[in-house]
Amino acid sequence: MNKCKTSKEIGGMGHSLKRKEDIRFIQGKGHYVDDIKLPGMLYMDIVRSPYAYAKIKKINIEEAMKVPGVVAVVTGRDLEKYNLHWMPTLMSDTQMVLPTDTVMYQAQEVAAVIATSRYAARDGREAVKVDYEKMKPVIDPYKSMDPDAPVLRTDKAGKKDNHIWHWEAGDKAKTEAVFASADVVVKEQMHIPRIHVASIETCGCVADYDKINNHLTMYMTTQAPHAIRTVIALVAGHVGLTEEKIRVISPDIGGGFGGKVPVYPGYVIAIAVSFLVGKPVKWIEDRSENLQADSFARDYHITAEMAGTKDGKILATRFKILADHGYTDASANPSKFPTGMFSIATGSYDYDTSYMECDAVYTNKPPGGVAYRCSFRVTEAVHAIERMTDRFALEIGKDPADLRMENFIKKEDFPWKSPTGWIYDSGDYHKGLLKAMDAVGYWELRKEQAEKRKKGELMGIGLSTFTEIVGAGPSKDFDILGIKMFDSAEIRVHPTGKAIARFGTKSQGQGHETTYAQIIAEELGIPAENIQVEEGDTDTAPYGLGTYASRSTPTAGAAAAMASRKLVAKARKIAAYLLEVSEEDLEWEPGKFWVKGAPEKSKTIQEIVFASYTNHPQGMEAGFEATHYYDPPNLTFPSGAYICVVDIDKETGGIHVRRFVAIDDCGNIINPMIVQGQVHGGLTQGIAPAMYEELIYDEDGNILNGTLMDYLVPTAVESPSWETGHVITPSPHHPIGAKGVGESPTVGAPPAIANAIVDALSPFGITHLDIPITPAKVWKALKDKGAI
Amino acid sequence: MIPQSFQYESPGTLEEAIKLLHQYGEEAKILSGGHSLIPMMKLRFATPEVLVDINNIPGLSHIVEENGKMKIGGLTRESELEHSAALAKIFPIFKDVTKLIADPQVRNRGTIGGNLAHGDAANDHPAVMLALNATVIATGAEGSREIPIDEFFFGFYSTALQFGEILTEIQIPIPPTGTGSAYHKLERKVGDYATAGVAVQITIGDDGIVKAAGIGLTNVNPTPLRAVRSEQALIGKPLTEHSIAEAALYASEDCSPSADLRGSEEYKRAMVAVLVKRMIHEAANRASNN
Amino acid sequence: MLKEITVTVNGEKHTLEVEPRLLLVHMIREVLNLTGTHIGCDTSSCGACTILMDGKSIKSCTVLAVQANGKSLTTIEAVAVNGELSALQEGFKENHGLHCGFCTPGMIMRATELLANNPNPTEEEIRWGISGNLCRCTGYNNIVKAVIYAGAKMRGEELPSTEPQFV
Ligand SMILES: Cc1cc2nc3c(=O)[nH]c(=O)nc-3n(C[C@H](O)[C@H](O)[C@H](O)COP(=O)(O)OP(=O)(O)OC[C@H]3O[C@@H](n4cnc5c(N)ncnc54)[C@H](O)[C@@H]3O)c2cc1C
């Protein structure tokens, strides 16, 4: 752990301060969107398509309008009158709000029923009758580019196929040359499955349009309230809802994980209805609607190859991706990066040749591609490289830990330029892996495994030594819909030395109320306890792009430090004035200036702040406030070394995760307790796709597991008891040396688990299994190889 | 997810309940623990017009040993079965099965009567009742009748209960010493319905000969299934690896699972064989300690 | 159509006229405005709606309000008495047993019954005991720790360390 510079009372960085926000949550006083009740509020429920691809012949609303309490049924034709039936996606594609003639995926919104109660709205929904003409959908992305595949986006003039875009990175010719002459080439076809964030709170909103003042207050479950306000203004500006007339409030959020970044049709319909009827409209999705219609994550089909020498030197990698985007490209990626940060897929290894390409296609599935606890496709990238590293080790018969040690980028080689152009800021991969191996007892486990193999028992050890890329991002490259990806902090210190700090981000459980206060406490020496953190209200907080992709600490956290430093500079002037010395004669430690050589002559930060309101130097602005918009000079590159140990029941395929050790390097740590909590949670979200979760569609595009009965979110029984630890290499370019941690475990855990399972099965010639790896899959693989 | 409107009746006696059921006929449904029925109503897969709630009828919840039988009231909750010392002593299988049914909150509501009356081959109690040779007591306008468990399960979601009849009790013969029972199911995660489940009760005489065997299978057949050939493969001879393997094979051949998200048909058959083998071992083990 | 019911909620008696189909969770949240009890699913899977009915933990999304007639309910709002946190509430706070807090009321209500039945549970018993409650944020390690802490506190034993342990 990094050493604490401040006392426990101040509670700056490095202290495991208990969270300030908890006191309301443990007493049921959290305030989530469904807790909002406004006078005259109406409720909305949504009629959804039972088919993946169909023409809408007729929507009959007569019976629904007879249901007591139903006040309106809104269809695409109604929205069309106001030109509100389409909206832009974050990737500058287009998405229907409500369809006028064709539905493109099962569970797509078809009509909205507005009623005076939740129950009446549901009854109304049941009574809406829609006639469809079913069409043959495109479900398999590999078939979407077939010559006879129907062109899905007929709304796009001149579109002749289902191809969205092509992307590439690295050096194709050089890569081909290295592959052609390499001793060893390994190749696997892998699918990173379509999964869902499944935060325990679903999405929802209360749209409250005030006709008299032409003002919209939008309470919604959003991770990016400011960006949402801008998007609403882009969609509805033409009907008079311009940006200054919109206030977005994001109350407490019951988990987001990237799923609460996009704008879903339900939000827009609620706004449109509130705008038309002049009453507040509440829309809260059911869990099944959430799983079936909201943004998915992942869904990359990857052909992965690695070339190397016989003795285990990695020479080159090549990745060819087919990305299934569903019916529109609604990914949440920075504009210039259609595959997000996938090009981090060269990994933690020192080699200079790589080529990767991706083709994205449309299918009749829900849109999405959200950055689910992942900095834009890093999960896919890490899975591909870490699986292939093990695959290579298996091929040449080298221990995967040894192979990694021999190929790691060395500590002294940072900053290091990757074959795809990223400048890794810092790391010590050898130290991390050694620590993980020590903690788990790696070589003893290998011995045990050898013994077990002799007896025919299956035990596996899997590693994942990944490099992440987070904190998007520097404004020269990073924007979403043109808005640069900075983030912001505004600190106001009151005359009595207590502060309020506001941010453009939005916590969904990450503990910002505590960690941001700790950063400011670290810089200013004002006790964290006396710093109130607020986020999520666009009327009060400074503009920022929100919380996702592990960007809060790297961007807003940095902004907090930088704004604090502006305040320290001001404090120095005031202290010099009060102590009647020159600024250079002052020494600073968080909380206090004193005169060099005369420590008894000092002023505390509280005294200085008070003076800024009561006795500030002439010519200086009164008050003690600062704002900073932080534009990161580079991204940060957290890394980790994870080791998983599994035992497999040969007869049933049952997989038991015996141990899981995770060593993370997230740079300097603000609050060890919170960081550890983030790692635990992320690891469970890592075991989820590795062993349990995947959204499954049949060939007609019906989702087969669109409820929590069948979409298998792990419980406490499936989750192992996680063992975690750290190595610390501070980010050299970040004001507080932090790198961000929220996503490493989700990204790093799946390949560690997959590698462990494949390791257990490798004596039978099994070299790869796609996640989620279920007992049935293991059993089949063993059966196919004649092992049982 | 909100149920369609219905009328709610909460009779205080069995007679009244039966009268109401007759009065409303097909329109009415019995509400017991509600943890199969209410979820279906929320999804509007079930849309009864009348609910007759039997939770306020006294005398339907008990676990008593009487006349060589263990009598369990239809309204007895899973959590009561789980924590009953009387049951644990004679039928360790109840601890096995209840732990694997849903989760603690669901078990605080769900009843054994509802679990059987629901007639779902995915539920766990049917297989257990088959293994234990239970008798179901159904009470209707004409009084009570006994339904042997082998005649209880019909087709998909249907049972031998006539309309107007309430499952009031389950009676299980107390087995002789030398008996052991065990249940296990494979599930995708805790609380899930079974990929495959197997219940076994076995009685082994002092001479080492298997005197009786009951084997029930969960969720590998359209209806809960007794593995008849497997039982026969064990009875009348000492328990050997050979007879156990035979029993396992027969069960896997005689069931009729369908492929779904839980696994292929082939996988499920194989799992039946594995579980039959393991549960026979476990039950025999317990028998020898009894 | 409406049914009159009398329920005691957090010690206070209410007589209400409700539609028979009103789910108990909606009665609690929308009729009585006790919004600490949450809804996280539509298949009785997540446990966010867990409350105590006559001391037993139940999923209030799968019980009808009319079935609570004559019963006594406890929700998260009544767990702290006169501002004093219960051992479990304290355990969750001290051990970082929550992130977004959405699952927390259900977890606490469930764990309340768990500890009432089994004052000194093993880790395994705790994990199975909260298996009807999903948490997407914490990975459960610290929830387990919170329950162990609360158990020790209720038994009057020395409290386990709340500092995070690292390898
Ligand atoms: C999340 C979840 C997971 C579950 N997992 C499992 C599992 O793993 N294994 C398992 O076995 N079950 C599982 N269940 C089902 C649960 O055990 C139910 O409680 C049980 O199937 C039905 O019992 P009940 O008392 O709740 O019946 P109810 O839901 O009240 O009734 C079910 C049906 O039986 C009828 N009925 C009820 N009682 C009687 C009676 N006495 N006489 C005549 N008819 C009656 C009703 O009219 C209805 O048709 C799960 C349920 C949930 C919600």
Ligand code: FES
């Ligand atoms: S809301 Fe009740 S279990 Fe999910």
Ligand code: FES
């Ligand atoms: S703390 Fe977020 S779901 Fe548990």
